[in-house]
Each structure stands twice: as structure tokens, then as C-alpha cells.
Amino acid sequence: MTPVLRFALFFGILSLLVVSGHVYLYRRLFRDTARHSAWRRVGVGVMALLAATLLGSRMLTYLWPSEATALVEQVSWFWMGAATYLLLAVLSLGGVRTLSGWLKRRRAVEAAPAPVSEERREFLARATAGAALVATGGIASYGVWRAYHPPVxxxxxxxxxxxxxxxxxxxxxxxxxxxxxxxxxxxxxxxxxxxxxxxxxxxxxxxxxxxxxxxxxxxxxxxxxxxxxxxxxxxxxxxxxxxxxxxxxxxxxxxxxxxxxxxxxxxxxxxxxxxxxxxxxxxxxxxxxxxxxxxxxxxxxxxxxxxxxxxxxxxxxxxxxxxxxxxxxxxxxxxxxxxxxxxxxxxxxxxxxxxxxxxxxxxxxxxxxxxxxxxxxxxxxxxxxxxxxxxxxxxxx
CATH class of the missing domain: 3.60.21.10 (Metallo-dependent phosphatases)
Structure with a gap:
């Protein structure tokens, strides 16, 4: 495999992972937390910009080296770490919600099914998103402190x-x-x-x-x-x-x-x-x-x-x-x-x-x-x- 083909394959897989991750974050942090179209449009824009920053910042710095492009690259590194923990938090908390719902359905299997409450669903989505953001902020802040603190x-x-x-x-x-x-x-x-x-x-x-x-x-x-x-x-x-x-x-x-x-x-x-x-x-x-x-x-x-x-x-x-x-x-x-x-x-x-x-x-x-x-x-x-x-x-x- 030639170096060009190897790079193309690597970048293709990376792009698929980055785009998929940001689509998932958009769904959980923006689409599920509110029905307002303006809020969802903001989410699309934010996630698209962050995904593009991750994929293109290093190439941008290489082609047009400057303080501005260097700053964009630094932001992309910070976001990469934060996005990792945000994905883990959302996936973990979403899994807890799914398991909890499954257990409730098991216990009420002989009872009449309760009507779906959109307000409750939206409330739970907001609670999950908020908890994920708080957890990510805490872990990422510790990680940055540990990275810059004197080594052991x-x-x-x-x-x-x-x-x-x-x-x-x-x-x-x-x-x-x-x-x-x-x-x-x-x-x-x-x-x-x-x-x-x-x-x-x-x-x-x-x-x-x-x-x-x-x-x-x-x-x-x-x-x-x-x-x-x-x-x-x-x-x-x-x-x-x-x-x-x-x-x-x-x-x-x-x-x-x-x-x-x-x-x-x-x-x-x-x-x-x-x-x-x-x-x-x-x-x-x-x-x-x-x-x-x-x-x-x-x-x-x-x-x-x-x-x-x-x-x-x-x-x-x-x-x-x-x-x-x-x-x-x-x-x-x-x-x-x-x-x-x-x-x-x-x-x-x-x-x-x-x-x-x-x-x-x-x-x-x-x-x-x-x-x-x-x-x-x-x-x-x-x-x-x-x-x-x-x-x-x-x-x-």
C-alpha cells in the first residue's frame, strides 16, 4: 500500500468516526433536549464546526502557519479530549436510562402500558445531557491539571x-x-x-x-x-x-x-x-x-x-x-x-x-x-x- 493510499484510508476512517460521534452528540445534546428549531440549528452549526476543526485544523496550520491557525489547532486538541469524555458520559448515562426503562417495563408487563409523555422524555434528555456535561467538565479539568502539574x-x-x-x-x-x-x-x-x-x-x-x-x-x-x-x-x-x-x-x-x-x-x-x-x-x-x-x-x-x-x-x-x-x-x-x-x-x-x-x-x-x-x-x-x-x-x- 502506497503512503498516499494509506493516508487516504486513515483519513477516511477518522472522518467517519469523527462525523458519527458529532452526529450522536447533536442528537443527545440538542435534538432530544428541545423541540425548538432554532436550538437545533444552533446544534447543527456547533457540531459541524467542531467536527471540521478536529479534521482540518492541523492541515490548516500546515498550509497557513500563523498565530490564528495555531490557536485553532490548540482548541481542536482540547475539544478532542473533552469530546471523548462527553461521548463516554452520554453513552453511559443513556445506557443507564435504557436499562432503567427496560426494568420498569418488565415489572409492568401485565399492566396496561402507560402513555408516552413527551414532556417527561424531554426532561430526562435534559437531565442526561446536563449530567454528562458536568461529568465531562470535572474529569477533563482534572486531566488538564494532571497533565500540566509536575510529573510524579x-x-x-x-x-x-x-x-x-x-x-x-x-x-x-x-x-x-x-x-x-x-x-x-x-x-x-x-x-x-x-x-x-x-x-x-x-x-x-x-x-x-x-x-x-x-x-x-x-x-x-x-x-x-x-x-x-x-x-x-x-x-x-x-x-x-x-x-x-x-x-x-x-x-x-x-x-x-x-x-x-x-x-x-x-x-x-x-x-x-x-x-x-x-x-x-x-x-x-x-x-x-x-x-x-x-x-x-x-x-x-x-x-x-x-x-x-x-x-x-x-x-x-x-x-x-x-x-x-x-x-x-x-x-x-x-x-x-x-x-x-x-x-x-x-x-x-x-x-x-x-x-x-x-x-x-x-x-x-x-x-x-x-x-x-x-x-x-x-x-x-x-x-x-x-x-x-x-x-x-x-x-x-
Whole structure:
């Protein structure tokens, strides 16, 4: 399937879902709550505008970049999150109404059927719509607060095969999936850097999806990372969003900021008498997207020339290659992200069903993988049942 055909199929399915969802919301929030034609016309206009915003805002921003189109795109992300919870609330409350009505009919099966009251039906529709709006407002408000609130710090201890005893207790601070962009700017980054530095890690690593935009657009916001402080410095590997934003340009920019960018290579961390190998690979999906091998996941190139008996930590954006590649190569620990842990309910349940290693620490034999839920967010600025995190990994000999 060609990229154009794949995009057309994706956009067609997306359009069907978006339009269907907004038609359903119109029926429940406008058509069922009042019989006034003016109110229903307002509903048609509101739902059509919101659906069009969801489907077209990113293309609009791409074709005519400006503050106005950027604002429209931001509104579309907020509405995407709110619409998800509004649909869930309306469907849930409507299901309760349907079940309640069915039970009443069962109990009155031998009685004469009561006449249908349009006023009662309209009252119940309004009550359902009002309750759904209140529930959506509460959950969405919490989700936005949680997304912008300082990430939680998850501390994990991992036994690393071959780690010298002199490095027992070595700490790695992992940041992942920050997604600096229109909704995450310098203020968020300054607070994140301060929180990271307070953990006093020996090494900081960023496992991809740092940015959603060009160096020109986001260089100032990402520049806060210059202030990261650790004994052995900051290391970075690409995620899929770096390829959307200019992987080579960002690699050069981050190098100028003082980071070490690991693109299919490894470095030695520690002192001459006590060290381990830090291995970094490019994003797992890059080669499938048509990027050349030297800019795609290549663990063989990244580990070329290293002593396989030495302790190793692999930085790889996606957890997808852990069993297929990292375990076979003898990597003692892999640090990944990409999944966001689903980011917000109910997508956290879907991600847990799709990804074998969705979030948290997993072990197989002597090897381990930690998959971060991400430090920022992508798309809707929501975090519900999957809070953002900074990971502090303590290596044990």
C-alpha cells in the first residue's frame, strides 16, 4: 500500500468516526433536549464546526502557519479530549436510562402500558445531557491539571548483569515523550529541568519524542534543557516525532545544547576501572517509514566493537524491539517510552491490550525493560489514570 493510499484510508476512517460521534452528540445534546428549531440549528452549526476543526485544523496550520491557525489547532486538541469524555458520559448515562426503562417495563408487563409523555422524555434528555456535561467538565479539568502539574517521580531499582560493584547505586534519570510544542513551552520545561536536577542523578537520558515542531519554532523552549545537571551528562535518542520535526536538525541542535545524541552507537559511562556501556538506537519505526538504515533502528551498528560481557543499558524509544533485538543482543536493561501508558482513560486500557510492554518495569531472565508513561503529553492535554512521570533508575550490581 502506497503512503498516499494509506493516508487516504486513515483519513477516511477518522472522518467517519469523527462525523458519527458529532452526529450522536447533536442528537443527545440538542435534538432530544428541545423541540425548538432554532436550538437545533444552533446544534447543527456547533457540531459541524467542531467536527471540521478536529479534521482540518492541523492541515490548516500546515498550509497557513500563523498565530490564528495555531490557536485553532490548540482548541481542536482540547475539544478532542473533552469530546471523548462527553461521548463516554452520554453513552453511559443513556445506557443507564435504557436499562432503567427496560426494568420498569418488565415489572409492568401485565399492566396496561402507560402513555408516552413527551414532556417527561424531554426532561430526562435534559437531565442526561446536563449530567454528562458536568461529568465531562470535572474529569477533563482534572486531566488538564494532571497533565500540566509536575510529573510524579517513580523510583525503580534494577539489577544490571555485569555492573561493577563500584557502580552499585548508580542512578539514571529518564525523561521521555515530553512533546515540546504548541501546548508545552518554556515555562513547563524550566520547571521540568528544576525537578530533574533536584533528583541529583548520575546521568540523564531522554528517550525520544522530545519535540513536535522545528528547531526554529521550538529552539527556545527546548533550550531549557541546557540547564540539566548530572555527573555524566545528558543523552538523547530519537523517537518517531523527531522524524516528523527534522531528526537531523534536532540532533545538531541538541548537540549544540550540550547533549550527547546516540544514533546507533554506544559510549562508555564511568571511570576507566569501573564502567558500563550506554547504547542508543534510532526509532524502531523509522525504516518502515522509508528512512535509510543509518537513520533507522540498527542495534548491530550500535553495539559494533563492544565487549558483550560488559554491563549495558540500551536507550530505545519504542519497546517494540526488546524481545526481537535487545534480549538476543544481551542488553541488560532497556529504557523506552512511546506508549504514554495510554495517556488517558479509556486509551490506557487499549494500550495495555495492544502493547505487551505498555508501561512500567518488566523482566525476562536477567534482562529488564522499563517503559515510561512519558513526561509530557501528545494531542489532548489530558492525563487521566496514566500520570506523567520522571523515572529514577538505580542500578544494582
Amino acid at each position: 517521580v517513580n523510583e525503580v531499582a534494577v539489577k544490571l548483569p555485569g555492573l561493577p560493584k563500584a557502580l552499585d547505586g548508580f542512578t539514571i534519570i529518564q525523561l521521555s515523550d515530553i512533546h515540546v510544542g504548541p501546548l508545552i513551552q518554556r515555562r513547563f520545561m524550566d520547571a521540568l529541568v528544576a525537578q530533574t536536577n533536584a533528583l541529583k542523578g548520575d546521568l540523564v537520558c531522554i528517550t525520544g519524542d522530545l519535540v513536535d515542531g522545528s528547531v526554529e519554532e521550538l529552539g527556545f523552549a527546548a533550550g531549557a534543557l541546557r540547564e540539566l545537571r548530572s555527573r555524566y551528562g545528558t543523552y538523547f535518542v530519537t523517537g518517531n516525532h523527531e522524524y516528523y520535526s527534522g531528526d537531523e536538525e534536532w540532533s545538531d541542535a541538541l548537540t549544540r545544547m550540550g547533549m550527547t545524541v546516540l544514533r546507533n552507537r554506544h559510549v562508555r559511562i564511568g571511570e576507566p576501572g569501573a564502567s558500563f556501556d550506554l547504547v542508543g538506537v534510532d526509532d524502531w519505526g523509522a525504516q518502515r517509514s522509508g528512512y535509510p538504515r543509518e537513520r533507522s533502528y540498527d542495534l548491530a551498528a550500535a553495539t559494533a566493537g563492544r565487549d558483550s560481557s560488559r554491563a549495558s543499558v540500551l536507550l530505545a524509544h519504542q519497546p517494540a524491539g526488546w524481545r526481537e533485538q535487545a534480549l538476543k543482543a544481551g542488553m541488560g536493561l532497556q529504557l523506552s517510552g512511546h506508549t504514554h501508558g495510554g495517556q488517558f482513560f479509556p486509551f490506557n486500557l487499549a494500550v495495555a491490550a495492544i502493547w505487551e510492554h505498555d508501561a512500567g518495569l518488566f523482566r525476562e531472565g536477567d534482562s529488564s525493560i522499563y517503559v515510561s508513561r512519558g513526561t509530557g503529553f501528545w494531542g489532548p492535554p489530558l492525563r487521566v489514570a496514566a500520570p506523567p512521570e520522571i523515572v529514577k533508575v538505580t542500578l544494582l550490581a
